[in-house]
Amino acid sequence: LIIYELGNVFWKHPEIDADKAHNFIMKFLDLNIELMNVHEDEEVLREICDISKNMNITFYDASYIALARRMKAKMITADERLKRSFPETATLIRELVSESA
Structure with missing residues (x-):
């Protein structure tokens, strides 16, 4: 992406x-x-579809969540709703900024 x-x-x-x-x-x-090309990985594509439909978020946002999970990484976001919905995956950028200050 x-x-x-x-x-x-x-x-x-x-x-x-x-x-x-x-x-x-x-x-x-x-x-x-x-x-990673999500179009070539059926498993990731399935997870994106599941997240999007089950959590009622955009396919676009679900792509970032699925890829972060796959890569065992944190997704950095300014979207508080995503942080609340996916606390194990999403980190608010303002949290990172306040930690480094």
């Missing part, structure tokens, strides 16, 4: 032209960060 997030950031900023956006995304991909 990070590629879509990056793309949306560039879309929201008209001062960044298509060439700059493309170059940045390609440099990001060159970092060789492990990315």
Whole structure:
């Protein structure tokens, strides 16, 4: 999902032209960060669908929850509802900021 997030950031900023956006995304991909394609993993896709329907959250948000669980990682969010619904998975960004202060 990070590629879509990056793309949306560039879309929201008209001062960044298509060439700059493309170059940045390609440099990001060159970092060789492990990315997971949820479309290719039926088990993750099933979990996303289950979370979305059972917890009444967007497929998009459910994707982050499912991926965080799969990677045994915390999902950082500003969404307090997600934190309440998934306290074992979600961490509020303001909690991290206050911990580091």
